[in-house]
Amino acid sequence: MNIELYKNLENSFGVTSLEVKNRNQSYIRVKKEMAVPLITHLKLVESYKHLSFFTIIDQIEKGEFELLYMLHSYSRNHDLGIIVSIERHETDMESIHHLWPAAETYQRELREMFGVEFPDSPGLYENFCLEGWEGIPPMRREFDTKRYSEDTFYKRPGRETNDPAKYMKEKIYPSEAETW
Amino acid sequence: MVEKGCANLFTRSQKHINDNPKLPPIVNGRAKYNLESGKYLKIWQGPQHPGITGNMSLELTVCGDEIVDCKTHVGYLHRGFEKLMERRKYMQCFPIVCRIAVPEPDFNEYLFAATVEELAGIEAPERALWIRTLNLEMARLASFFMWLGGQSGSFGMNTQGQWTVTMRDYILDRFEELSGGRIYHMYMIPGGVRADLPSGFENRLLDTLKTCEKCLDDVELTMFNNSIFKKRSKGLGIIHPDIVDEFGITGPNARAAGFKRDLRKDEPYLKYDQLDFEIITGIDSDAYTRARVRLQEMYQSIDLIRQILAKMPKTGSFFTKLPNVLHWNIPEGQIYKKAECTRGEYGYYLRSDGSDKPRRIYVRGPSYTHAVSLMERLCIGGNISDTAGLMVSLHTYPPEVER
Structure with a gap:
């Protein structure tokens, strides 16, 4: 990402924390209110026309979700990740389905998996992967997959399980196993 | 409104609707109809159906044999790979990733290895990079080859499908020699590849390519003509x-529309x-x-394999020694890696x-947009038999939608 573009975005949209990974990839952060205006600007003016993906990273320790919009510009040959932090208890975010019709699928999935709402996004409340799911959205960090499977399914009688970490230590590093 | 503009670009469906006033109008990219009127019928294609590329289903609303509405339903293969990987060590994730795509697990293996290597600052040796290519x-x-069988079969030509599945x-067989596995190879490990090429592998692969090329010629004659x-x-x-760009279409689907894009x-x-x-x-x-x-890309792929075999170094290391993988902490950071798979951008x-x-690991599969938002719109106005x-x-593939 060239510095000139970053400076422009910094002045107009208040973007921060430029992280340049390599010639073809950078990440920036922006506040929640400015996210959709920034993305609209990038799509319509700065040629970032391709939405590679849109996902969420759960930062449970900080009490926030990080929304990651990965845009790609074919003319610049550049990936730009836009990171937006939202509070974990205020999970409303503006929708981007008016920019990319394909974004409605991402938003449908994120509502189901993380519980983040995108008001006005078409078909937001239709089931995506899970049918009749109750309880906390499963991709949140506090959702314990092991406990869920123990509560939901029963063990087949007569079946023994090994602790994977211990088993691997003994099999792969037998000489070092004693020192741990 | 961008959405209305997009709906109008599905020229075939719009033309059909103009030609046939009995079909319902399209509003915001969706057909507006009353199911109670008796004119329309709702039927399901899938999740188990020979005309479906995997376990997913299409909820079709038809008027006669014309499709007026389509909804994609996924979730039949959801195994929560992304969540599973959050609770496992990096090396334990390695055998999981290939399960995300049955026809070409290798792209998952490569991309997972490449992201981990990039963050950990590991460089795979030269020969390993050639073997990966x-x-x-x-x-x-x-x-x-698997796709070609499906494409011919879906139009009622079953013979070509038999040939191409044999070629696959x-x-x-060559994959089995190389990695020990036929479908899931678990071959490209962070740091390099798991094993060197077996002796005589190159010649056997060249023989296989010759057979494949002959089959492709036959398929072109009998199917494409x-x-x-x-x-x-x-x-x-x-x-x-x-x-x-509106639908994030990549790969051959975009190239067939004239876009010169290939990662x-x-x-x-x-x-x-x-x-x-x-x-x-x-x-x-x-x-x-x-x-x-x-x-044409299949012919190109055969040519590329021949080039690789001619250019790759014959000897050398194929693996960089990793630290103890059970106590392997990857430095803090983020990276997105992508590769051109048969269906488009895989990331x-x-x-x-x-x-x-x-x-967090996020898997970007090209079918995510092709099979859901694009398919739902392209279907409208088409015939149910098509x-x-x-x-x-x-070339949609459901597991990469659900992950």
Whole structure:
């Protein structure tokens, strides 16, 4: 990402924390209110026309979700990740389905998996992967997959399980196993 | 409104609706109809159906044999890979990733290895990079053979499907020699590859390529010149160039619409910058053109494998020694790596928090947009008998939608 573009975005949209990974990839952060205006600007003016993906990273320790919009510009040959932090208890975010019709699928999935709402996004409340799911959205960090499977399914009688970490230590590093 | 503009770009459906006033109007990209009127019928294609590319289903509303509405339903293969990987050490994730795509697991293995290597600052040796390139091209060829069988079968030509699945099996034999596995190879490990090429492998692979090339010639003669195939696939599922970016369409689906985009050329990874090839494009952007583009890419893939075998170093290390993988903490950071698979842009996003387990891995599969938002719109106005052919021509694959 060239510095000139970053400076422009910094002045107009208040973007921060430029992280340049390599010639073809950078990440920036922006506040929640400015996210959709920034993305609209990038799509319509700065040629970032391709939405590679849109996902969420759960930062449970900080009490926030990080929304990651990965845009790609074919003319610049550049990936730009836009990171937006939202509070974990205020999970409303503006929708981007008016920019990319394909974004409605991402938003449908994120509502189901993380519980983040995108008001006005078409078909937001239709089931995506899970049918009749109750309880906390499963991709949140506090959702314990092991406990869920123990509560939901029963063990087949007569079946023994090994602790994977211990088993691997003994099999792969037998000489070092004693020192741990 | 962008959405209305997009709906108008599905020229085939709009034309159909103008020609046939009995069909319901399209509002915001969706047909508006009353199911109670008795004019329409709701039927399901899938989740278990020969005309579906895997376990997913299409909820179709038809008026006669015309489709007026389509909804994609996924979730039949959801195994929560991304969540599973958050609770496992990096090395324990390695056997999981290949399960995300059956026809070409190698792209998952490569991308996972590449993201981990990038964050950990590990460099795979030269020979390992060549072997990876070879592996990816073999996977591309095998996956295209599987697609070719599906495409011919969906238009009622079952013979070509028998031939191409046999060819895929021959390539799987080579994979078995290389990695010990036919479907899931678990071969490209972070740091390099798991084993060197077996002795005499190159010659056996070249023999296989010769057989494959002969089969492709036969398929071209009997399928691509077949009047039934031409009649049914020409003009089917036209993707207007203006919607390519709106729907995030990549790979042969975009190239058939005239876009000269290929990650192997645009952002060369592995050893693609040392190989000589051109991006193959089409003009008409219908099912026939997409099939043509893919057929030419198969020939290209055979040529690339020959180039790789000629150019790769014959000896050398194929693996960098890793630290103790049970106590392997990857430095904090994030990276997105992508590769051109048979269906388009395949990508892995990895976020590490400095611990021995990934904080988040996101898998970007090209079918995510092709099979859901695009398929739902392209179907409308089409004939119910063409649905299977259309779906295969988009080369959709459900597990990468659900992950």
